[in-house]
Amino acid sequence: MIKTPQGFRLAAANADFRSKKLERNDLALVVSDVPATAAGVFTTNLFKAAPVLVSQAHLEAAGADGVRGILINSGQANACTGEQGMGNCHLSLSMVSAALKEKGLDVEPEDLLPASTGVIGAQMDMDKWATAVPSLMDSLGKTDVEGLVRAMMTTDAFPKMAGRELQLKGGTVLLAGVAKGAGMICPNMATMISLVLTDAAVDADAWTAMFRRAVDATFNRVSVDGDTSTNDSLYGLANGASGVRVEADELPLLEKVLTEVLGELAYLLVKDGEGATKVMHIHVTGAASDEDAEKVARTIGHSQLVKTAMFGRDPNWGRIVAAAGRAGVDFDPMALRVTLCGVELFRDGRPTDLDFDALLEEPLDKVDLPLDIVMGDGPGESRLLASDLSHAYVTLNSDYRS
Numbered sequence: 001m002i003k004t005p006q007g008f009r010l011a012a013a014n015a016d017f018r019s020k021k022l023e024r025n026d027l028a029l030v031v032s033d034v035p036a037t038a039a040g041v042f043t044t045n046l047f048k049a050a051p052v053l054v055s056q057a058h059l060e061a062a063g064a065d066g067v068r069g070i071l072i073n074s075g076q077a078n079a080c081t082g083e084q085g086m087g088n089c090h091l092s093l094s095m096v097s098a099a100l101k102e103k104g105l106d107v108e109p110e111d112l113l114p115a116s117t118g119v120i121g122a123q124m125d126m127d128k129w130a131t132a133v134p135s136l137m138d139s140l141g142k143t144d145v146e147g148l149v150r151a152m153m154t155t156d157a158f159p160k161m162a163g164r165e166l167q168l169k170g171g172t173v174l175l176a177g178v179a180k181g182a183g184m185i186c187p188n189m190a191t192m193i194s195l196v197l198t199d200a201a202v203d204a205d206a207w208t209a210m211f212r213r214a215v216d217a218t219f220n221r222v223s224v225d226g227d228t229s230t231n232d233s234l235y236g237l238a239n240g241a242s243g244v245r246v247e248a249d250e251l252p253l254l255e256k257v258l259t260e261v262l263g264e265l266a267y268l269l270v271k272d273g274e275g276a277t278k279v280m281h282i283h284v285t286g287a288a289s290d291e292d293a294e295k296v297a298r299t300i301g302h303s304q305l306v307k308t309a310m311f312g313r314d315p316n317w318g319r320i321v322a323a324a325g326r327a328g329v330d331f332d333p334m335a336l337r338v339t340l341c342g343v344e345l346f347r348d349g350r351p352t353d354l355d356f357d358a359l360l361e362e363p364l365d366k367v368d369l370p371l372d373i374v375m376g377d378g379p380g381e382s383r384l385l386a387s388d389l390s391h392a393y394v395t396l397n398s399d400y401r402s
Contacts, residue, residue, distance in 0.1 A: 002163035005199035007241025015132030017075030025151035035066035036239035039211035043232035049079035051114035068111035152180035201240030224273035275392030287380030299327035301386030
């Protein structure tokens with residue numbers, strides 16, 4: 001069980017945004033009892049959804065003063081909805097703000113960060129919002145971390161959450177992270193909604209910097225299908241409610257634990273990729289630069305031929321080598337070495353003499369597949385988590401909108 005950090009109240013309700021076919025909560029709220037230092041990373045897609053634009057504006061306006069919470073809905077992406085969509089986003093925040101004030105919590109609309117996920121293009125049903133907000137208020141403080149993440153889910157097969165306790169000089173602090181996402185997952189950054197809460201007190205600049213580095217090392221190192229959506233949002237709130245301030249020499253420790261939480265969530269996203277049965281742990285070394293290594297890792301991880309081979313448990317070295325060769329990176333093909341699940345498939349410009357079909361029959365039945373690529377003797381290195389590609393992915397996505 002993931003503990004809720006001190007000073008945060010969670011809520012969830014069913015607004016029926018996704019139709020009665022899915023009888024589960026689809027509206028979630030996080031409220032901090034005090035202003036929380038906030039960091040956010042968002043989609044790089046030019047078609048940014050209304051909640052992304054509003055969150056970016058609210059974060060910029062808040063600065064070091066912090067925010068009070070995050071409002072999340074699933075089933076309605078509120079993307080590509082024009083000025084009406086922006087207005088509806090602001091209206092949803094006003095509804096929740098007014099309801100919180102009735103409960104004695106002085107939270108303004110601009111103190112909240114919105115996040116939405118679901119089918120793009122349709123306007124939000126504001127009547128359903130108005131009906132659901134009272135139920136959301138009734139559940140405030142009565143919802144746990146799992147209840148929060150379940151209200152965020154769309155095509156997810158299971159809730160994704162991670163937590164840590166960290167002992168610092170001043171005492172113990174908690175971190176809790178949740179994520180939603182299964183399809184349209186590709187760096188930069190991963191298509192999902194995710195948030196990390198901590199009751200540690202952290203300097204705003206330090207929190208923002210470590211949060212971005214942690215995201216780059218985790219969520220920006222995953223791929224399911226090579227697509228990036230309009231709604232990608234990842235938030236970090238630190239409210240200091242534990243009374244424990246992170247000292248300057250403890251910042252690296254907090255960053256390490258934060259990276260662990262985000263790394264666990266990122267792995268779960270790939271493991272739960274739509275229709276996925278495998279997770280490739282791609283590790284490229286020996287490149288001329290980290291940038292070259294990353295290009296090779298991503299080209300292999302995005303290759304439909306490599307993905308389908310992994311789904312079919314086929315150690316098809318030719319597809320891996322071909323992907324590396326078209327990555328746009330200059331390297332000596334004779335230096336390339338490919339090792340899958342500990343079995344070397346390719347070196348010196350040709351396949352090895354090993355009976356890798358027999359050697360890999362059992363390893364390829366497992367979920368996690370280590371794939372090591374050595375490009376030469378350069379200093380460049382990169383890692384990427386990537387899913388396979390199955391029949392189920394095509395089935396699910398062929399009628400997602402309808």
